[in-house]
Amino acid sequence: MGRVLILIPILAAVPVLADQPVAYSHKQHLAFGLQCLDCHSSADTSAAAGIPSVRKCMLCHAKIGTANPEVNKVIAYANSQREIPWQRVYGFPRESLVRFQHAPHARAKIGCATCHGDMTQATTAQRLVKHTMGSCLSCHRQNQASEDCAACHY
Numbered sequence: 001m002g003r004v005l006i007l008i009p010i011l012a013a014v015p016v017l018a019d020q021p022v023a024y025s026h027k028q029h030l031a032f033g034l035q036c037l038d039c040h041s042s043a044d045t046s047a048a049a050g051i052p053s054v055r056k057c058m059l060c061h062a063k064i065g066t067a068n069p070e071v072n073k074v075i076a077y078a079n080s081q082r083e084i085p086w087q088r089v090y091g092f093p094r095e096s097l098v099r100f101q102h103a104p105h106a107r108a109k110i111g112c113a114t115c116h117g118d119m120t121q122a123t124t125a126q127r128l129v130k131h132t133m134g135s136c137l138s139c140h141r142q143n144q145a146s147e148d149c150a151a152c153h154y
């Protein structure tokens, strides 16, 4: 441990808007103390961070905010046993055959904000950080992480 991670300027702020089915707000939910891992619960242990199931929302929204029309959309999905069809924000084209993994980055103590920007100010997620092979490799090089093609590609 004690290794200092060198942050790189090419992780530039380039918002890309996604049109989401529910006006969920990261800012609002994080302001009352929820943590990233409360909802993206496998970001420290698995390849995928995970998107929370509507059942997780209902732990609170079965009782809270039931007069709010946006919360009512959440309740309607839950009642019809359908997941909320969130549009994906981050990701790579299938043909790039990229295999990203969250867990090794969590172990190396790289904060979510390094790769996703300041989500405490976000409503639904926007692509605040652009990831390319160049941005992956430049951090890997600076931190002696793998530069093997097979580490990142199938």
Ligand code: HEC
Pocket (backbone or CB within 6 Å): 022, 023, 024, 025, 028, 029, 034, 039, 052, 053, 054, 056, 057, 058, 059, 060, 061, 064, 065, 068, 070, 071, 074
């Ligand atoms: C730990 C409890 C908790 C969880 C879990 C939770 N929420 Fe909320 N949510 C709240 C509270 C508290 C409010 C504020 C209610 C109010 O002001 O009436 C809120 C507000 C909202 C609103 C209303 C926003 C507005 O003001 O228009 C939406 C939409 C919403 N939540 C969606 C979700 C979704 C989707 C999930 C699951 C991914 C979720 N919430 C999970 C507690 C929670």
Ligand code: HEC
Pocket (backbone or CB within 6 Å): 036, 037, 040, 043, 044, 047, 048, 049, 050, 051, 090, 091, 092, 098, 099, 100, 102, 105, 106, 110, 111, 112, 113, 114, 115, 116, 131
């Ligand atoms: C080193 C950069 C990096 C770090 C650190 C990082 N992410 Fe990601 N995250 C990505 C990339 C790249 C993707 C797209 C991966 C893909 O589609 O294969 C992604 C995807 C996601 C997704 C979409 C769903 C999924 O499972 O892929 C969520 C949610 C997410 N990250 C949350 C988080 C949270 C929460 C943290 C902190 C605990 C975090 N990320 C840390 C780079 C990162």
Ligand code: HEC
Pocket (backbone or CB within 6 Å): 020, 024, 026, 029, 030, 034, 035, 036, 037, 038, 039, 040, 051, 052, 086, 087, 088, 089, 090, 091, 112, 113, 116, 119, 120, 123, 124, 125, 126
């Ligand atoms: C109450 C649950 C909740 C909490 C807490 C939460 N998120 Fe999310 N997050 C969601 C939901 C629901 C989505 C899907 C809608 C969207 O894209 O905004 C999402 C989407 C994302 C995405 C985009 C995933 C994709 O499609 O590629 C990222 C990145 C992300 N969250 C990061 C974070 C980070 C970082 C934190 C902590 C600072 C955090 N989230 C806290 C519920 C949550």
Ligand code: HEC
Pocket (backbone or CB within 6 Å): 007, 098, 099, 100, 101, 104, 105, 108, 110, 114, 115, 131, 132, 135, 136, 137, 139, 140, 143, 144, 145, 146, 151, 152
């Ligand atoms: C901010 C720095 C940083 C960025 C950006 C970053 N990584 Fe990493 N990555 C690391 C570090 C540090 C490790 C852990 C190395 C270790 O465990 O010794 C790592 C580990 C990995 C591993 C595991 C390698 C192995 O040998 O098991 C993969 C796969 C990976 N990164 C893919 C990516 C991809 C794909 C991207 C771009 C989307 C990316 N990384 C962006 C710092 C970064």
Ligand code: HEC
Pocket (backbone or CB within 6 Å): 092, 093, 095, 096, 098, 131, 132, 133, 136, 137, 140, 146, 147, 148, 149, 150, 151, 152, 153
């Ligand atoms: C640290 C992770 C990482 C390593 C190591 C890596 N790549 Fe990549 N590579 C990526 C990411 C991420 C993309 C996707 C960029 C995008 O879609 O914008 C990519 C894209 C590509 C593409 C372009 C695919 C397309 O979309 O047209 C090729 C070709 C490629 N890589 C080959 C290689 C080769 C050959 C090596 C070994 C010398 C290598 N990569 C090592 C992360 C990595």
